[in-house]
Each structure stands twice: as C-alpha cells, then as structure tokens.
Amino acid sequence: MVETRLRKRLQQLGIDSFAAYWRRLTDARHRETELVALTDVLTTNKTEFLREAAHFTLLGESVLPHLYQTGAGVRTPLRVWSAASSTGEEPYTLAMLLDQWGRSRRPFEYSILGTDISTRVLEQARLGAYQERAIAALPESWRQSYLLRARGSSAPAPFRINAALRARVQFGYLNLMDDDYRLPDRYHIIFCRNVLIYFNRPTQAAVIGKLIEWLVPGGYLFVGHSESLQGSDFPLATLVPSVYRHLPAWQSGEMAIRRAS
Ligand SMILES: C[S@@+](CC[C@H](N)C(=O)[O-])C[C@H]1O[C@@H](n2cnc3c(N)ncnc32)[C@H](O)[C@@H]1O
CATH class of the missing domain: 3.40.50.150 (Vaccinia Virus protein VP39)
Known part of the structure; x- marks a missing residue:
C-alpha cells in the first residue's frame, strides 16, 4: 500500500526511483514541503456524513x-x-x-x-x-x-x-x-x-x-x-x-x- 501510494508522488514529481525520492525528502531545501505531501499521500481519509450512525x-x-x-x-x-x-x-x-x-x-x-x-x-x-x-x-x-x-x-x-x-x-x-x-x-x-x-x-x-x-x-x-x-x-x-x-x-x-x- 505504501509503495503504491508513494509511486503516485514519484510520478507527480517526475522522479523514477525511491532512492532519488529519499534524497529529495532528506534535502533541507525540500524536506518541509515534501513531508506535508508525503503525509497527504500516505494517509487514508475515507469518511462519510453520519458514518456509524x-x-x-x-x-x-x-x-x-x-x-x-x-x-x-x-x-x-x-x-x-x-x-x-x-x-x-x-x-x-x-x-x-x-x-x-x-x-x-x-x-x-x-x-x-x-x-x-x-x-x-x-x-x-x-x-x-x-x-x-x-x-x-x-x-x-x-x-x-x-x-x-x-x-x-x-x-x-x-x-x-x-x-x-x-x-x-x-x-x-x-x-x-x-x-x-x-x-x-x-x-x-x-x-x-x-x-x-x-x-x-x-x-x-x-x-x-x-x-x-x-x-x-x-x-x-x-x-x-x-x-x-x-x-x-x-x-x-x-x-x-x-x-x-x-x-x-x-x-x-x-x-x-x-x-x-
Ligand atoms: C479513515 S479517516 C477517519 C475520519 C473520521 N474520523 C471517520 O471516522 O470518518 C482517518 C483520518 O486520520 C488521519 N490521521 C492519520 N494518522 C493521524 C495522526 N497521527 N494524527 C492525526 N490524524 C491522523 C488521516 O489523515 C485521516 O484523515
């Protein structure tokens, strides 16, 4: 699941390997914004009005x-x-x-x-x-x-x-x-x-x-x-x-x- 979701992010960025993504994630210039984007793709947000009524x-x-x-x-x-x-x-x-x-x-x-x-x-x-x-x-x-x-x-x-x-x-x-x-x-x-x-x-x-x-x-x-x-x-x-x-x-x-x- 993590891999599939991360691949989406890699595609958005035009990055072709996890190693390159890791370098971006640990690069001080991108770290802060990338952590936000990473959290957004990794979390499951399913919800509904009146869920579990x-x-x-x-x-x-x-x-x-x-x-x-x-x-x-x-x-x-x-x-x-x-x-x-x-x-x-x-x-x-x-x-x-x-x-x-x-x-x-x-x-x-x-x-x-x-x-x-x-x-x-x-x-x-x-x-x-x-x-x-x-x-x-x-x-x-x-x-x-x-x-x-x-x-x-x-x-x-x-x-x-x-x-x-x-x-x-x-x-x-x-x-x-x-x-x-x-x-x-x-x-x-x-x-x-x-x-x-x-x-x-x-x-x-x-x-x-x-x-x-x-x-x-x-x-x-x-x-x-x-x-x-x-x-x-x-x-x-x-x-x-x-x-x-x-x-x-x-x-x-x-x-x-x-x-x-
Ligand atoms: C499946 S949704 C549930 C939403 C709602 N509570 C419901 O029952 O319909 C789970 C939510 O938890 C959030 N979440 C995951 N880890 C979290 C954390 N460590 N702290 C706060 N929120 C988190 C996710 O971003 C996601 O929006």
Whole structure:
C-alpha cells in the first residue's frame, strides 16, 4: 500500500526511483514541503456524513441530555473535538446534530474542533464543499437547513455547508502521535474514530491515555466500531462497545484500590 501510494508522488514529481525520492525528502531545501505531501499521500481519509450512525443516535438520546443536565452548553459552551476529522464530514455531522438538538433548548451553546495530520484534508474541511453523493446520507431536513447549492460552474462542488454552521467548527493540524497536544481547553466529547486502527498497540494506548487527559471528568470518548478498547486498563466506563465515559478519579478502580490499601 505504501509503495503504491508513494509511486503516485514519484510520478507527480517526475522522479523514477525511491532512492532519488529519499534524497529529495532528506534535502533541507525540500524536506518541509515534501513531508506535508508525503503525509497527504500516505494517509487514508475515507469518511462519510453520519458514518456509524448509531453513535449519533446515542449522542442525541443519552449523551447530550446527560451533559446538558450537568450544565455543559448552558454556563459554558459544550466542547466537542473530532480528533481525526479528515475532510470534515464527521465534525459537520456533529455540528448539524448539536444545532438540531439545541433548537428546543435555550440557552445552548457549543463549539467543535476538527484536527487532522493531513493539511490537504484540512483545507477541504475548511472549505466545506461536497458532492451530491456525499450528502445523500443526510436527512432531507438537514440538507435544507445546512447546505447551500453552489452557484456557477467554477464552484469546487455543488453543495457547501452554510456559513453559520461552518463558523461553529474550527479546524487545525494535530498529530495524535505528538507527546503534547497543546489544545486550548478540555472537551466534553471526543470523537477519535477510524484512526486508531492504523497504530500499533503501544501507540494506541499512548494516544488513548492522552485523549483521556483532554476529556473533562465525566466526558465521553467515541472510537470507531472496530476499535473497541475492551480489556484495556483506562479510567473509562463502557456505555456501549466503542463509547466510553471518563470516570472522575474518585470513581476509578485505581483510586479505589489506593483507598483500600
Ligand atoms: C479513515 S479517516 C477517519 C475520519 C473520521 N474520523 C471517520 O471516522 O470518518 C482517518 C483520518 O486520520 C488521519 N490521521 C492519520 N494518522 C493521524 C495522526 N497521527 N494524527 C492525526 N490524524 C491522523 C488521516 O489523515 C485521516 O484523515
């Protein structure tokens, strides 16, 4: 897979051997820009609006009511982080759901952060322009409320997320493998879906540990359906496989053991 994807990059550059590509990658004049291009070709960015829809149902039916009861979204905005946001479908689905949910509740404020390692997908996400087949999974009423039909043949795609919803979602670069995430705040909800599968076990554990540090106590972590953390030793309670709640220290097993000893 890596070889096939790299060959694409070699073709773009008109380079005919991996050795020559390596020289370019390690040449100080090209290194920085080439690392960006390399990341863009190597990452798998598949995503969809309403992907793994059961997560959004659970969010609307249990997670949001519970957080709202505790004051999130009322006294301070409810903060959501999509930690591998790809081209934006996941954070915009979250924005649509939160917006719908908040219509019958006032006050309700929220903000969403989308981060990714690929600058190419981040640019697409900021633009928020999508093809017709990409938006097909969305309910008609959401399409009516949040999507605009692009005017003119020069538009990058026929539909665009409207400005009000785009303003709710900020995008930024973040490598989940970095030691320190340097985020502005902790989050009530973190979506980190369909990216852990690309990491080995120790990296997965390190990433989960760091995500937990960025959850408010009692906050919720969503991972992909195939990325269950079953059998791992984290201060998390399982809601359903792939959705977890951060246990405040006094509730976690580790603390209970310490108290007992
Ligand atoms: C398959 S997509 C999943 C997108 C979305 N979360 C979903 O479930 O539909 C995986 C995303 O993870 C990003 N990614 C891969 N490695 C990463 C890393 N080390 N740090 C941050 N993002 C990463 C990729 O660029 C890609 O956009």
